[in-house]
Every structure is written in C-alpha cells, then in structure tokens.
Amino acid sequence: MNWKELSPEVHHFEFEIPGVEHFSFTPGQFISVIEPVDGKEIARPYSIASPRGGNRFSLCLNRVPDGVLSTYLFDLKPGDEVKIHEPLGYFTLRQTLGHLGRRAVFIATGTGIAPFRSMLLDHLPKTQPRVTLLFGVRYEQGLLYREEFEKLASQYPEFHFMPTITRPSESWTGRTGRVQSHLDEALAVETGDGISTVDVYVCGLKEMVDDVRKELKRRGFDRTQIIYEKYD
C-alpha cells in the first residue's frame, strides 16, 4: 500500500495484490476493507477509483472523524498490508454508452467521485462514451483529480467536466453552489434528443443522492434511468 494526499482530509491510496497477475472487476464496483478489532472483523465498502489493469487498484478516501475504518486506513504506512473482500456491486455502466445513442450524466460529491474516475479512465480511451460529469465539493482544493478530468475533457470532445464549489474563494470564477442547482445545465448537454436516451449515475452521501433522484423523477426520468450509490 502507498498513498498520497489529494486534499487535507482526502487521500488517494494505491494497493498491489501480491501473487495475482490481473485484478478483475467492473469499473464502478467496490471492495470491502477488513480490519480485525478485538478478535472481531469489521468491514467497510470502498469504491475502486482506478481503471482496470494489472494487479493494482486505488481508493479515494476521506477521513471520517472518529470513524473506525477510515481512521485505520489513514494510519497505515507505505508497505503495510490490508485484507479485502473481492469486488462487488451494481453501480456500473448499464449500457455500452454510445450503443443506440446512449449517453450518461455522472453526478458526484466529495469522494463519490471514486467510481466515476474508474469508469472514465477505463472507458473513455476504449469507446469514447458521451458523458457529462457534474462534480461538487466545498472548497476548490477539494476538487479531487481536477487536472486529470480537465485533461480528459480536452482530449475527448465526448466528455464534459462541470465542477462546482459551495464555498468558493474570491479567485474562483467557475460554478458555485450545490450540484442540484446545476442539474439542468448538466442534463442539457446530453438530452438534446430528449431524456429517453440518457442514464444518470449519482454517487455521494444520502442527502444529495435522494435530493437528485427526486429532482430527476420530477423531470420525467424513469427509475431505471437513475443509477445510484449512497455512501452513508
């Protein structure tokens, strides 16, 4: 294991699985990290934040104050080993994007960006899907992987990156406020032909996910078009 700081409370962790040539998962899935506490094992799920390839994978984690497992992970030192359960989960691309004109809007707050980083880095170079990513955080320095997403947006015209900040500094000239207030702008990029060809993927804390789901249903999206993962 190795890690680097993305923002004061968020670290990017990299793990290598010894004795395995290829770590098999579908972008968007999570692994569970297991920690032995007082003879009992506790586990928490974490979305894989990296694309497929080789025997490595990454996680993007925030330190939850007094949180049992996030504190354990933040205390690890380079080279330490952890136990994990195999990848699971259905927060994965429903359709081959591009197939039958299918498009997607990704909506994330905070470390909810992790599964989208995995999907984008994996799928964009292979199939150039039509995707708009709306990403909300509190502070500009909390825009995790910002340079990577900006680079992808300049490399692939099919990909649009829309960051928004709720507590902007004076120098910030971009979008401000919560992701909810930019929903229409993000949807407009992909719904030129109507909403029936667009799937919306939402990941983050419950309050935001439930709010966005409600807004999407109000705009006529069917529940099968709304795919979501709640972190709490």
Ligand SMILES: Cc1cc2nc3c(=O)[nH]c(=O)nc-3n(C[C@H](O)[C@H](O)[C@H](O)COP(=O)(O)OP(=O)(O)OC[C@H]3O[C@@H](n4cnc5c(N)ncnc54)[C@H](O)[C@@H]3O)c2cc1C
């Ligand atoms: C499918 C899935 C994927 C996840 N992927 C990620 C990921 O990629 N990165 C990541 O940082 N976390 C992720 N989480 C959250 C993670 O599993 C843990 O819940 C989180 O690390 C807190 O665990 P803990 O043992 O440190 O805290 P606990 O001791 O379990 O205490 C958690 C308490 O903190 C609150 N809380 C505050 N902020 C958060 C938060 N961000 N997440 C969860 N609970 C919070 C909860 O409501 C709860 O009361 C994911 C959760 C799910 C269900």
